[in-house]
Each structure stands twice: as C-alpha cells, then as structure tokens.
Amino acid sequence: QSVLTQPPSVSGAPGQRVTISCTGSSSNIGAGYDVHWYQQFPGTAPKLLIHGNKNRPSGVPDRFSGSKSGTSASLAISGLQAEDEADYYCQSYDSSLNGSVFGGGTKLTVL
Amino acid sequence: QVLLVESGGGLVKPGGSLRVSCAASEFTFSDHYMSWIRQAPGKGLEWVSYISSSSTFTNYASSVKGRFTISRDNAKNSLYLQMNSLTAEDTAVYYCASGSGSGSFHYWGQGTLVTVSS
Numbered sequence: 549q550s551v552l553t554q555p556p557s558v559s560g561a562p563g564q565r566v567t568i569s570c571t572g573s574s575s576n577i578g579a580g581y582d583v584h585w586y587q588q589f590p591g592t593a594p595k596l597l598i599h600g601n602k603n604r605p606s607g608v609p610d611r612f613s614g615s616k617s618g619t620s621a622s623l624a625i626s627g628l629q630a631e632d633e634a635d636y637y638c639q640s641y642d643s644s645l646n647g648s649v650f651g652g653g654t655k656l657t658v659l
Numbered sequence: 660q661v662l663l664v665e666s667g668g669g670l671v672k673p674g675g676s677l678r679v680s681c682a683a684s685e686f687t688f689s690d691h692y693m694s695w696i697r698q699a700p701g702k703g704l705e706w707v708s709y710i711s712s713s714s715t716f717t718n719y720a721s722s723v724k725g726r727f728t729i730s731r732d733n734a735k736n737s738l739y740l741q742m743n744s745l746t747a748e749d750t751a752v753y754y755c756a757s758g759s760g761s762g763s764f765h766y767w768g769q770g771t772l773v774t775v776s777s
Contacts, residue, residue, distance in 0.1 A: 550703060584763035586704075593754055593770055594704065599763035637704055641761045647718055648694070648706035648761070 551576060552638050552651035559657040565626040568654045570638030571619060576649055578619035581641040585614055585623045588635045588653075597636070598623060625656070633658045661686040661766045663755050668771030675745050679771050681738040681755030686766065689713075689733040692759035695740045697751035698770075705751075708740065709759040718759075722748075745775045 553571040560566040570583060577583055583601050586594035596605055598614035601621065611632075613624045621640075625632055638651040663686070667679040681693070694709040708719045708729040717729050728741040738755050752772050756764035 582762070586764075593767040594764075595767070596763055596765050599765070605765070639704075639706075639763070645721070647720055648709075648759075648764075650704040650706065653703040 550652040551642055551645070551649040552640060554636075554638060554651035554654045556652070557655045557657065559659055560625075560628045561659045562628055562630060564628050565624060566628060566656065567625075568623045568636050568638075568656070570621045570623070570651050572621075572640060572642075572649075573619055575644040576619075576640045576642040577616065577621060579643055581643075583614065583616050583621035584639045585612075586637045586639065588637065590635075594637060628658055630658050632656060661757075663757070663766055663768035665753065665755055665768045665771035668753065668773045670774045670776060671745055672777055673746055673775055675775070676741070676743045677745065677773060678739055678741045679753050679773065680740075681768055683736040683738070686736070686757070688731075688736040691757045693731060693738045694756050694758055694764060695729060695738075696754045696756055696764065696767075697749075698754070699748075699751040702751075707753070710738070711759070742773070745773075747775050749773065750775045 585598040587597045588594040601616040602614045642649045662684045671677045695707040710729045726744045730739045752770040754770045755768045757766040758764040
C-alpha cells in the first residue's frame with residue numbers, strides 16, 4: 549500500500565478535462581513538502597511532468613497543471629488527447645520515513 | 660541532451676548479489692544528488708536510495724536497508740547500486756535518476772531489469 553493515495557484509474561473523452569488526486573498525510577504533503585508528477589508510457593521510463601506542485605518543465609504543454617492544498621494535490625489535464633493515455637504518479641517526501649514516496653499510480657484512459 | 664544509461668541487470672538466484680551501474684553524460688554529474696528508483700513488474704514506483712553529490716550523505720528505503728549500498732564515482736560520471744541478499748521481492752526494473760527525493764527526479768535512465776529467481 550502506497551504512502552500517497554491515487555485513484556487506480558480515470559478516463560475521459562478527447563477534449564475533456566480530467567483530474568487525478570494524490571492524498572497524503574501530515575508527514576508528507578501536509579508537512580509542506582512539494583508534490584511532483586510523472587507520466588509513464590508502457591515500457592518506458594517515467595518523465596517529469598510537474599515539479600514543485602505547479603511548475604512545468606520546458607516542453608510540457610500547458611494543458612497539464614498541478615495544484616496542492618492541505619494534505620492533497622491534484623494533476624489536471626485539459627483538452628484531453630489520445631496521446632495523454634498513460635500512467636501518472638505523484639511523488640513527495642515523507643519526514644517520518646526520511647525518504648521519497650510515490651503514489652500507487654493512476655492509469656488514464658482516453659475514451 | 661542529458662543521458663543516463665543503466666547496465667548490469669540480469670538473472671540472479673535468491674540470496675545472490677548483483678551490482679548495477681548508471682553512466683551519465685551531457686550532465687554535470689558531480690553537482691547532483693542521485694537516486695535509484697525501482698518498479699516491480701506491473702507495479703508502481705518505489706524509491707530505493709539516494710546519495711549526495713560528494714557521497715557524504717546516503718539514505719535507503721527500509722525494504723533494502725542493510726542489503727543494498729549506493730555509491731558513485733564522480734571522475735567516471737557513474738552511479739552504482741550493490742545489491743546483496745536478493746529475494747524475489749527485489750525483482751524490478753531499476754532506474755537511476757537525478758535528485759534525492761526531497762525534490763523532484765528530473766532526469767531518468769531507461770532502466771535495467773533485475774530478476775531474482777531460482
């Protein structure tokens with residue numbers, strides 16, 4: 549069981565907006581540690597999508613946005629495209645574990 | 660373009676040892692904390708270990724503490740993970756990545772598969 553909780557799957561039609569939640573606790577997200585998001589296609593390495601809760605690395609479309617509040621964070625994808633179909637992971641730091649923690653991952657299906 | 664290339668994965672028997680490596684290029688390796696992250700088949704990501712830029716600090720996930728050792732050679736732009744007393748639960752793709760886990764993991768290698776089986 550992952551320290552950060554994500555829904556196993558979400559889906560949406562092309563053009564729609566979907567959100568993926570990431571729920572933590574007072575020792576990680578709630579303690580003020582940043583949340584980061586990764587996109588992973590089958591058989592490939594994860595790619596950094598959002599860092600520092602809401603910042604996009606160069607080259608990431610502005611359709612992807614992140615937010616954080618309290619002990620949770622969210623990734624929003626607007627204008628959904630077929631090529632967005634992938635697994636998405638949130639990540640933060642946990643002070644009680646003294647290490648990085650990941651969510652269990654969310655599989656996005658574009659209908 | 661930053662390139663991280665892992666090597667050294669393979670099939671090892673339970674109780675055995677293996678060392679995986681990560682070679683960095685087009686990247687100021689010696690300036691960065693580095694980590695190992697693994698992914699069991701069909702499962703999610705699990706942070707394994709990090710090492711500071713000058714090797715002063717290291718940390719490990721509880722699942723590998725006492726069995727795995729992370730190290731680096733800045734002169735060779737290389738990161739290593741020595742894995743001992745391996746069990747089937749250690750079967751995974753092992754990725755090297757830049758960062759320590761208190762921040763984000765910005766650059767990732769393509770991964771190397773370690774399979775522990777008799």
